[in-house]
Amino acid sequence: MFLKIMQDWAGWLLMIFSFGIVLMWKHVRSDRKLVLAIWFCILLHHVVAFLNAYVGVVVGADMDAATFHQVGKTLAVLPEPVWLFGIGNGLVTYTNSLGLLYRTFGASLIFGGELSVLAFTMSCVVLVKLVDLLDLRRFRVGIILLFGLLPSAVIFRSVTLRESWQALFFLLSIYWAIRLQKRPGVLIVSFLLMSVLCLSVLHNSLSKYATFLIVISVYWVIFSRKKGIRWERHVRFLFAGLLVACVIISSQKMGWFMTLG
Numbered sequence: 001m002f003l004k005i006m007q008d009w010a011g012w013l014l015m016i017f018s019f020g021i022v023l024m025w026k027h028v029r030s031d032r033k034l035v036l037a038i039w040f041c042i043l044l045h046h047v048v049a050f051l052n053a054y055v056g057v058v059v060g061a062d063m064d065a066a067t068f069h070q071v072g073k074t075l076a077v078l079p080e081p082v083w084l085f086g087i088g089n090g091l092v093t094y095t096n097s098l099g100l101l102y103r104t105f106g107a108s109l110i111f112g113g114e115l116s117v118l119a120f121t122m123s124c125v126v127l128v129k130l131v132d133l134l135d136l137r138r139f140r141v142g143i144i145l146l147f148g149l150l151p152s153a154v155i156f157r158s159v160t161l162r163e164s165w166q167a168l169f170f171l172l173s174i175y176w177a178i179r180l181q182k183r184p185g186v187l188i189v190s191f192l193l194m195s196v197l198c199l200s201v202l203h204n205s206l207s208k209y210a211t212f213l214i215v216i217s218v219y220w221v222i223f224s225r226k227k228g229i230r231w232e233r234h235v236r237f238l239f240a241g242l243l244v245a246c247v248i249i250s251s252q253k254m255g256w257f258m259t260l261g
Contacts, residue, residue, distance in 0.1 A: 008053070011110035015046055018114070018121045028128055037141045038124045041148030045120055048158035049113030060152075061159040068095055069160040073107040075099025093201045094162045112160040119164035120157045124148065126171045133178055162202050169199035173210075177217040184221055192217060 022038050023029045052058045057066070068091075076099050098112060105111060124144055131140040147153065157164040176192035193214070200210035 007106070008108040008110045010105035011049075011053070011108055011112075011114045014111065014114040014118055015049075018042055018046075018118055021118075021121050022125065025125055025128075027132065028125060031141075033141050034128065034144065037144045038121070038128075038148070041124065041144065041154075042117065042121055044149070044154050045117045045158040046114075048154055049110060049117055052113055052159055053108070053110035058155060058159065060155045060161075065159040065161050068098060068162075069109060069112050071095040072098030072102050072112065072160070076102035076107045091162075094165070098160065109160070113158055116157055116159060116161065116164040119168045120148070120153075123164065123168045123171055126168065126175055130171060130175045130178070133175065133182075166199065166202050166206065169195050169202065173199055173213055177213070177220070180217060181221050 019039060019042060022035055022042075028038070029035055048058055052061050072095055075096065098115075101115065102108075102111070124147070127144065127147055128140055131137065131143055136143070157167070172195035173192065176188055176195055180188045180192055196210045196213055199213075200207035
């Protein structure tokens with residue numbers, strides 16, 4: 001087992017690096033409780049990734065996750081890099097990306113799981129920025145713990161599934177949509193479009209949702225400018241409520257999938 005761990009060096013480096021990411025942003029590292037909360041969530045995700053790689057298959061990692069990992073390994077060992085094509089197919093996009101990373105850093109299950117943990121870590125940072133943008137700073141430790149400690153979140157965001165990356169780009173899309181409403185600009189529009197594009201290529205249904213997200217974001221900017229500042233508070237609480245609702249709905253959906261077994 002020790003030899004296998006040494007061969008999986010990329011996954012272990014990524015595990016160490018994920019803790020350091022949290023300290024790269026001043027607005028995060030300035031709050032000690034927030035840093036500890038994020039680290040605690042990350043630690044649990046690392047435990048699941050470790051167990052799945054070296055002990056046994058965890059719940060939720062035996063079907064799609066195992067298939068994605070196997071396809072990524074197959075693509076990684078081909079004589080020449082091969083990019084499978086599937087228009088609007090998020091599964092193909094994810095497995096292709098996994099295959100390219102496996103080819104570069106080695107095809108190991110711990111590395112695949114740590115890629116998902118990396119996406120989760122960045123999601124926590126984006127979520128903190130989003131919470132600050134909504135003037136909900138006093139609740140951000142609780143929100144992070146709710147976001148990161150749901151059993152379904154700990155499991156499905158620690159294995160080779162697309163959920164971690166979908167959550168990351170969804171939060172980024174919402175963040176830039178709100179930034180656009182507060183301070184319109186070409187650069188912010190570009191970041192919004194890139195986030196929505198990355199979100200759309202990860203799942204067929206999300207590609208359809210992305211179109212409505214862009215339209216609603218643009219309409220919201222125009223609408224808020226016409227109505228003035230009096231709508232700002234209402235819109236802020238609306239998005240805060242939508243954020244909480246998304247977390248609750250996601251947890252219920254993941255719980256439903258877990259009961260299928």
